[in-house]
Amino acid sequence: MESHRTPQAPDGAPGAGRKKSAMLIYLFGALGGLNWGYDTGVISAALVYLRPDFELTSWAEGWIVTGLIIGAVFGAAVGGRLSDKYGRWKILLATAVTFIVAPIGMALAPDATVLFIFRFIVGLGSGLAAVTLPVYLSEISPARIRGKVTAFYALAIVSGQFIGFIIGLSFAPMESWRWMLGLSVIPSILFAVGLAFIWETPRWLVKKGREDEALKILLYDRTPDEAERELMEIHLIQKEEEAAGAQNLKALLQPWVKPILFVGLGLAIFQQIMGINTIIYYAPTTLQNVGFSDQAAIASNLIIGVMNVLAIWLALTYADRWGRKPLLIAGAIGSCLSLAILALTNLLLPEPDGFGVVGIITLACMAIYIFMFQASWGSIVWVMLGEIFPLGVRAAAMGLATTALWFANGVVALGFPPVLEAVGVGWLFAGFSVICFAALVFTYLRVPETKGRSLEEIETNFRNTAGMPVIPSPKRMR
Secondary structure, X not given: OOHHHOOOOOOOOOOHHHHHHHHXXXXXXXXXHHHHHHHHHHHHHHHHHHHHHOOOOHHHHHHHHHHHHHHHHHHHHHHHXXXXXXXXXXXXXXXXXXXXXXXXXXXOOOOHHHHHHHHHHHHHHHHHHHHHHHHHHHHHOOHHHHHHHHHHXXXXXXXXXXXXXXXXXXXXXXXXXXXXXXXXXXXXXXXXXXXXXXXXXXXXXXXXXXXXXXXXXXXXXXXXXXXHHHHHHHHHHHHHHHHHOOOXXXXXXXXXXXXXXXXXXXXXXXXXXXXXHHHHHHHHHHXXXXXXXXXXXXXXXXXXXXXXXXXXXXXXXXXXXXOHHHHHHHHHHHHHHHHHHHHHHHHHOOOOOOOOHHHHHHHHHHHHHHHHHHOOHHHHHHHHHOOOOOHHHHHHHHHHXXXXXXXXXXXXXXXXXXXXXXXHHHXXXXXHHHHHHHXXXXXXXXXXXXXXXXXXHHHHHHHHHOOOOOOOOOOOOO
């Protein structure tokens, strides 16, 4: 392993300076979400000017948006196995390359087909990042701050979306969608530079028999006792999985793994079908339908962007205090109610004639929904997906869950324009409100609490619940 990714083991407990350095490493690791967020945020403004420039139909518009998502499905499908084989860091490097190449192609696209191809390429990177980064952050961070660290990825996504909103508004007077899309090369370069400051995860190193390197990394942000105990837990879980045959894809079909996979797939799919992508991708389009002018609709993205960032900061602050499950339940309730009010407003009040009451209530409900969703499902789902799966199949299971996530994302993004055209804003958001209620029921009945537990403790709890034998803990790890 290259030395810049394997720090020397410090003497004694980690000091304040070392902890600050570790936090910078976590932030650098999360930067892969910045590009994904930018591309999903800026497309809503770019569509306003792409539509007349390329003479897009509603279905063509949906395909332009969905190009990224289709690519992400493929990236997520292969990312887990590649991450297990080659390591988390190398897959993040491949992700950075796609993020640098794709924006240049999008900016120079001569027609909708070429634009779709490069949206597909940036989607490949987004899918790889969505599989690898939550696993990377959860595996490298201590249990006491794992919720906060993994939420950095969600913060990077919404920060990228906010930057995309600002760029979209800045270039709106020039109607320059090419600059809007092409400037995503800047966060891509930042991510590539950040990779020089991070290293491989200790859990992947243990799987490859490189325990000395794993211990050095654990010592970077843990006391010697904490590091040795965590290394012992990782080694113990690896032995249990080998004994149970949980070291390959067949393990996903084992009786004790199926409930974990069901929870992961449920969290991933609900996150994407609760309506978030209709707000992020099509906020200006939705607001245009309730009386906003083109530039006013694009400017409203800034409000949504601010709510995004504030909500993620709430999750960062309280994910390790309040717990994952309470935040998911509160978010589902708030999302359900805000979308229900939005639906009733558009169904019962008169059709808008220019900017008016319907437009104001629509924007307010969208902002409240964004805050409630991002403070819970938008951030906490990534935390839980990175921590609930067994070590031996963590990346593969994450790949399966993320593939399902992106597939659901694509269905919503592709279907939204024609469905909006067919049934209108009111009935569309009424349907999303019902889905949010279903997510509430699912969380209450099936989602476990993982706050404050190491990844190995979480896995052991699932095994105990299923009545699986657990190997006695050794007294010391050599």
